[in-house]
Amino acid sequence: MKINKEASLKKFNTFNVSETANFIYEVEEISELKGILSNSKGKILILGGGSNILFTKRFEGTIINLKNKGIKVISENKDSILVEVAAGENWNDFVIWAVENNYGGIENLSLIPGNVGAAPIQNIGAYGVELKDIFYSCSGIxxxxxxxxxxxxxxxxxxxxxxxxxxxxxxKVVITSIKLNLTKDNHHFNIDYKDLKENLSNSELSLKVISDEVIKIRQSKLPDHKSVGNCGSFFKNPIVNQSKLKKIKAVYPNLPSFKIDSNNYKIPAAWLIEKSGFKERGNKNVGVYENQPLVIINRGSASGKDILDFANDIKETIFNNFNIQLEEEVLII
Ligand SMILES: Cc1cc2nc3c(=O)[nH]c(=O)nc-3n(C[C@H](O)[C@H](O)[C@H](O)COP(=O)(O)OP(=O)(O)OC[C@H]3O[C@@H](n4cnc5c(N)ncnc54)[C@H](O)[C@@H]3O)c2cc1C
Known part of the structure; x- marks a missing residue:
């Protein structure tokens, strides 16, 4: 275990903001967790890769950065395996492990930053797959x-x-590991998502082909957080009912929408943000990413507060323009 006192959070968050915390514990052994938890005074925050969190002020309390490792096959039959993965494993390293071993189900979730333990928190999803599709259980304290x-x-x-x-x-909890059901019979792939379908329609499919394509598409659309601070999508795509959609479409006939059930439609927040002019409205510290306006970027020296102010400006403008209340995907601290 490594204990950092009065430490900078800069290397612990992908927005690369420089707030501080009283303590940051880097914990490799789960056996050490209960001792830390019972001795910590004040607030406790569990942190993985820091890729879905915006620190806007000093954190008065203890941050626990889980770094436990391990991938264990719990059971298997001819069609599937049940695998347990430690919370501190990097998510994409685990996807690579699965693809290399020909275990299917998470190839569409390639290259999502962060750690395994955070995956259930927001039910990570991409390219037509969500964690819940292969999730079995999670363990924790x-x-x-x-x-x-x-x-x-x-x-x-x-x-x-x-x-x-x-x-x-x-x-209220720290997740220490998760169990997932992965497939061994890899003849059924999910390439329904538009970009995947178009790019792979003439390819012979395999887990590796799909994973490589997802990585290629992601790299073309999203900034690499190692060079440009960001947390991926800052807001969720809003969901509106049919009557509200009709009212907005009366003013904006080109508004894209995707039916999700008999009465509800998902609207791409990126479209609303671009339409409101935010590609041009950034400043020297903060802006939206040119290839994907749903991604707010730190242009180098933004504070968490600068990023929050910009995000609030987007929220207010979208509400005024479309009567839609955007909801953050990123956790604001
Ligand atoms: C470039 C980029 C692209 C992204 N693309 C996607 C995408 O396609 N799909 C998607 O869903 N997300 C995406 N994200 C968001 C992010 O990668 C995921 O939400 C990821 O699961 C966060 O993992 P993390 O370990 O960094 O979590 P952190 O940011 O460290 O934490 C996020 C939340 O989880 C909690 N938490 C973390 N670990 C634990 C634990 N072990 N136990 C209990 N609570 C915990 C934290 O307290 C916090 O509330 C993207 C982010 C970036 C930077």
């Missing part, structure tokens, strides 16, 4: 009682970029 738990998929209340961990259990 309750922060108050220090009791260990295992929660099955149905307990986690997964929905679009959401779960029980962002609601009833927010700041």
């Amino acid at each position: 309750e922060l108050d009682s220090l009791e260990e738990f295992e929660m099955k998929k149905s307990d986690c209340k997964f929905s679009y970029r959401n779960s029980i961990f962002k609601n009833e259990l927010k700041d």
Whole structure:
């Protein structure tokens, strides 16, 4: 375990902002967790790769950065395996492990930054697949009682970029590992997502082909957080009902929308942001990424507060222009 006192958070968040915390514990052994939790005074924040979090001020409390490692096959049959992965594993390293071993189900989730333990928090998703599609359970420790738990998929209340961990259990648990069901029969692939379908229509499909294509598309659309600070999509895509959609379309006939059930439609937040002129409205510190306006970027020396102010400006403008309230995907601290 490494303990950083009065430490800078700069290398712990992909927005690259320089806030500080009283303590940052870098924890490799789960056996050390209960001791830290029971001795910590004040607030506790569990941190993975820091790729979905914006620090806007000093964090008065203890940050626990989980770094436990391990990938273990729990059971298998001829069609599938149940695999347990430690929370501190890098998500994309785990995807690469699965693809190399010919285990299917997470190839569409290639190159999502962050750690395995954070994947259930917002039910990570990309290219037509969400974590919930292969999720079996997660294990962890309750922060108050220090009791260990295992929660099955149905307990986690997964929905679009959401779960029980962002609601009833927010700041109440640390997830130490997750179990996923991966397939061994790899003849069924999910390439329904438009870009994948177009690019792969003439290819012989395999897990590796799909993973490589997802990586290629992502690299062309998203900034690399190692050179340009960002947290991916800053806002969720808003969902509106049919009557509201009709009203907005009366003013903006070109508004794109995707039906998600009989009465509700998802609208790309990127379209609303671009239409509101934010590609041109950044400043020397903060802006939106030119290839994907849903991604707010740190142009080098932005503080967390600069980024938050810019995000709030986007929210207010979208509300005034479209009567749509955007909701952050990124956790604001
Ligand atoms: C360039 C870029 C592209 C992205 N693309 C996508 C995408 O396609 N799809 C997508 O869904 N997301 C995407 N994201 C967002 C992000 O990668 C995911 O949300 C990821 O799961 C966050 O992991 P993390 O370890 O960095 O979490 P952190 O940012 O460290 O934490 C996020 C939240 O999870 C909590 N948390 C973290 N670990 C634990 C744990 N072990 N136990 C309990 N709580 C925990 C934190 O307290 C916090 O509330 C992208 C981000 C970037 C920078």
